[in-house]
Amino acid sequence: MHRDFADRLYLALLRLYPAVFRARFADEMLALFRDRHDRARGARRLGAFWIATIGDGLRGAAQAHAASPPRLVGAMRLSSVGGDVLAAVRAVVRSPAAPAAMMLLTALTIGTATTVFSLADAVLLTPPPFPNPDRLVMIWERREQRANNSAVSGHEFPVWRERAKAFDALAAYIYAGAGTTLTGAGEPLALIGVRVTGSFFDVFDADPIVGRRFRAEDDVPGAPPVAIISHSLWRERFAGDRDVLGRAIRISDVPHTVVGVAPEGFAYPAMAGRGPDLWTPIAEPIRLYRGRHYLYVVGRMRDGIALRDAQADLASVADALAGELPDDNKGHGVIVRSLAEQLTMQARPGVIALVSSVALLAVVGCLNLAGLGATRTSALGAAYMLRLALGASRARLMRQLATETLVIAGAGTLAGIVLAVWAVRVLPRVLPPGILTTQMGIDATVAAGLTLLAAVAALAIWIGSIAQLPSSAGTGSFHASQTGARAPRRLTPTLVVAEIAFTVALLGVASLLVAHWQRLGRVPVGFNTAGIVTADIALSAQRYADPLEQRQFFDELVAELRRTPNVQRVTTSNLLPLIGSQSSVALTIEGQPTPRRGQEPNVPYQSVGVDYFTTLGIPVIKGRTFVEADARLAVPLIRWYAQQPRSPYEDRPQPMPVAVINQAMAERLWPNEDPLGRRFAIVQGPMTTVIGVVGNTRMLTRERPVVPELFLFSGQEPYNRVNVLLQAAPLDLDALGRRIRAVVRALDADVPVIGIDVLEDVTASELSKPRLTSLVTSVFALASVTLMACGLYALIALTTSLRTLEIGIRMALGARPGSIGWLVLGRTAALAAAGIALGLALWFPLISVLRTQIESFDVELSGPLPLGIAVVIVLATAMAAGVVPLRRALRIDPAISLRP
Secondary structure: OOHHHHHHHHHHHHOOOOHHHHHHHHHHHHHHHHHHHHHHHHOOOHHHHHHHHHHHHHHHHHHHHHHOOOOOOOOOOHHHHHHHHHHHHHHHHHOOHHHHHHHHHHHHHHHHHHHHHHHHHHHHHOOOOOOOHHHEEEEEEEOOOOOOOEOEEOOOHHHHHHHOOOEEEEEEEEEOOOOOEEEOOOOOEEOOEEEEOOOHHHHOOOOOOEEOOOOHHHHOOOOOOEEEEOHHHHHHHHOOOHHHOOOEEEEOOEEEEEEEEOOOOOOOOOEOOEOOOEEEEOOOOHHHOOOOEEEEEEEEEOOOOOHHHHHHHHHHHHHHHHHHOHHHHOOOEEEEEEHHHHHHOOOHHHHHHHHHHHHHHHHHHHHHHHHHHHHHHHHOHHHHHHHHHOOOOHHHHHHHHHHHHHHHHHHHHHHHHHHHHHHHHHHHHHOOOOOOOOOOOOOHHHHHHHHHHHHHHHHHHHHHHHHOOOOOOOOOOOOOOOOOOOHHHHOHHHHHHHHHHHHHHHHHHHHHHHHHHHHHHHOOOOOOOOOEEEEEEEOOOOOOOOHHHHHHHHHHHHHHHOOOOOEEEEEEEOOOOOOOOOEEEEEEEOOOOOOOOOOOOEEEEEEEOOOHHHHOOOOEEEEOOOOHHHOOOOOOOOEOOOOOOOOOOOOOOOOOOEEEEEHHHHHHHOOOOOOOOOEEEEEOOOEEEEEEEEOOOOOOOOOOOOOOOEEEEOOOOOOOEEEEEEEEOOOOHHHHHHHHHHHHHHHOOOOOEEEEEEHHHHHHHHHHHHHHHHHHHHHHHHHHHHHHHHHHHHHHHHHHHHOHHHHHHHHHOOOOHHHHHHHHHHHHHHHHHHHHHHHHHHHHHHHHHHHHHHOOOOOOOOOOHHHHHHHHHHHHHHHHHOHHHHHHHHOOOHHHHOOO
């Protein structure tokens, strides 16, 4: 626990002492506290330390007030408060079972709720760590028959920047892509690079801690290459040396002058939870790149401009541009979205599910606290009636119960805070990458929620306790069968029914999420990953600028790796399956009407090597796959924009461009026709012939349906960043890793191997987020079932003890054990049935909301099994909770129960 927070808690405890006492001894007591706190933290005994500190503080405060003269006249004296606190501590220590259970329950409820609320606060509520984050937006191009989030064309962004009036600054960025490496400063290091326009850091109002921002003259074609490096790269590779400013570093074999070091924590745009290592100017004539949709645009709105005003402003610019360039821009629009919303879109559904689950758990916990409070008061009913008989008022007893509640809830809250502080430190380490965009912690918002929940928990205990207080001393003996006998029938059954209802809802949601995750794991992906190792290798974009040189390097690498013992096949692909990333291209189909620009069929594609389909076990349905003889001199095939240079080998004799398609693409583009021999053009490239049809695969995610997919040959469409796939038996990751690194080093010592992993583990990570959501929700559901069982047990035990006289009379009159069992368990069954019915009524609206968040096309969130499992578990738990009280009832001796 942080020192400042611990000091504040202890100073709050010292407020219980008289003012004169504090003025004289507070400084010495605080110093002693700090010394003991540090030692306890070092010994990892903070929990025991705080329990002892609170107990000593309460006893000392009571003694100090008793020794001090009263200072209040006509009001409750502080000595009375101290006496109440001391009496409360004694009562808790004298009968610790129920208070300990309530403390534990309070700690678990507050600890789990605070942890999850901290996660929700970091993901959904905390704004991005930039100045005036509410003014930051992400801007997308909207095109017909395209996804809403479309990259912006090169010729459109400059017009937006010039004509839009609602923004202080607009900037564009692109990912530097494969082959961004740092050389000449130790071992070659693969970097995450981002290329930006000159106003990028102006949009975020981020000043480098060393150096300057980019200037307009840095972002023009032919300008001297400059770079701003990240704070982490500055620390790790350059040892935080401020003399790095002005130094020339080699980025992808091109000397760049360092003009700045980004501030610590500036990590935009992040990739898989990791920020860029450096930023460089785009420095291209992007205005000429008409139709090249490759820019991501961010902006800072002017002060006082609302999001809808910015949307309207850019929409008018887009409409005007569509009128000026109808062939290129007809149907183009814009989408302006707040940056905070953009950053949380992917994580939002899972976090909402977790928050919903923990909210249900908190409700169940508070209901159970009320039930435990009622049970404890009922068990002490005779003592309270005796106090009433001796002249104590009911208000006095309520005040004493309030003090005991504060002691119990306070201790439980402190333990919950300790649990939450630990969990907040651990949770970010186990979360999948990309969920947290800001630091997770217990800030003012979380602290306010924690305080509110602690107050609700304390109120629940107190309400449950005072509801069981007898209204007056009454008459007659203090027989157990008569003390407070009416109260449980008013309050406690209602609490238990509510507990069961919320438990059914939570358990139903958890069962459904687990079923959803398991179904995702069983969805056929169409390829095999067993026994395959993948290595991510990137070539310098400068040194290997010629696509033929890129192909030659990887051809030599594959040929050498095939000589490795136990390696059966080696192939390549520019993308790995199920990593959540894909590239798409627009096609023009030969023999079909030419669509208007922007309306062409758009399909995902990959560039793969020989043996790719055999290695992954993808079946060939028709035709053939790629062979070495398909390799061309004129590469690459895809020409993204008109200004892209053409290959100097286009006029030489060489094999025709070929492609392999999946079955879904064949059915979409050539229904009821043989696709073999059909031709299409990719963007502005040459006509490409279909030579084969393979089985459908899910390359992007298991949650989406099979889509048309295009496979190009790496011998015709090479890339400078490639995943090399090795199939080996037996699979020895360490040995293969050493072999891969040695071969790469022999070919080029400056080429980094970014990562080596087992393909099965890479593809399994796609299930990490749904698995985490279902796991955490299941933990909360099981905790809720446990709490419900405790509440039911307390209720049945209480009602059984209060009906001792009735049970004794029945047994004396010859009642059989079966009828006594029905008397006890029948009430349990009735409460369980009522709770289950109410829980079902809660479950259906919850699942409707959940379905809108995570339902996929192929994995439905429906069916009676998850709900049936929840009902069976709750009913079985409820009946099991009555077994022990039933056995106790059957052992009642009628003679003892009838004794006055």
